[in-house]
Amino acid sequence: MVIKLMNDPDSKDGFSVSRRAFLKSFGTTAAIAATAQVEAVAQELAKAGAAQTYGPAAVPITLNVNGKPLHLQVEPRVTLLDALRNYSNLTGSKEVCDRATCGACTVMLDGLPIYSCSKLAIEAQGHEITTVEGLAQDGRLSPVQQAFIRQDALMCGYCTPGFVMSVTALLRKNPRPTAEEIKHHCSGNLCRCGTYPRIMKAAFHAAGLPVTNTTEVIPYAKLA
Numbered sequence: 001m002v003i004k005l006m007n008d009p010d011s012k013d014g015f016s017v018s019r020r021a022f023l024k025s026f027g028t029t030a031a032i033a034a035t036a037q038v039e040a041v042a043q044e045l046a047k048a049g050a051a052q053t054y055g056p057a058a059v060p061i062t063l064n065v066n067g068k069p070l071h072l073q074v075e076p077r078v079t080l081l082d083a084l085r086n087y088s089n090l091t092g093s094k095e096v097c098d099r100a101t102c103g104a105c106t107v108m109l110d111g112l113p114i115y116s117c118s119k120l121a122i123e124a125q126g127h128e129i130t131t132v133e134g135l136a137q138d139g140r141l142s143p144v145q146q147a148f149i150r151q152d153a154l155m156c157g158y159c160t161p162g163f164v165m166s167v168t169a170l171l172r173k174n175p176r177p178t179a180e181e182i183k184h185h186c187s188g189n190l191c192r193c194g195t196y197p198r199i200m201k202a203a204f205h206a207a208g209l210p211v212t213n214t215t216e217v218i219p220y221a222k223l224a
């Protein structure tokens with residue numbers, strides 16, 4: 001059907017539309033669309049307003065840590081790392097840089113390694129959190145933890161829980177990684193003591209890869 005626009009305000013046939021009628025109808029449609037947009041924006045603002053009702057004072061939260069519920073009262077600004085270390089007795093995750101740089105605070109969230117210093121505790125609700133305390137089963141250290149001990153892969157040990165969590169997360173997803181994959185996966189973890197050769201050996205050991213001496217490790221006896 002062809003719609004003709006006419007200057008005459010009164011259309012004489014049943015098919016043509018006058019310019020005035022067209023503009024009136026177009027204006028009505030535009031007004032309805034604009035109203036819908038305003039309502040959508042209002043709904044988004046309402047949602048944002050609802051989110052702001054948390055805090056600033058402490059609010060009750062429940063975290064699922066190592067398979068158990070952990071009930072806490074924390075301000076919404078508290079990070080997952082601080083909630084674990086300062087509001088419970090789970091001090092295995094370490095705070096070093098507190099700015100997503102070193103990996104000492106690494107925990108698993110639904111199986112993925114994350115920096116717990118960069119995640120709000122309130123946001124971690126509803127997720128499965130695993131800390132280094134949750135790796136041992138029936139009083140027996142996990143294979144990754146045992147490999148770190150066997151390879152003497154620590155000095156001060158402050159970075160160790162983070163490395164253990166990163167290696168554990170990798171091996172759960174990929175039980176036979178290559179050496180390059182292990183190095184890549186641990187690239188977000190830093191060791192200030194420079195224990196990398198032994199950390200890598202421990203990771204290779206835990207993955208069942210051959211542990212070689214391609215990277216020189218100076219025996220303590222040679223330093224004495």
Ligand code: FES
Nearest residue numbers: 098101102103117
């Ligand atoms: S303390 Fe979280 S990355 Fe350093």
Ligand code: FES
Nearest residue numbers: 155159191192193
């Ligand atoms: S062993 Fe000291 S920071 Fe890694």
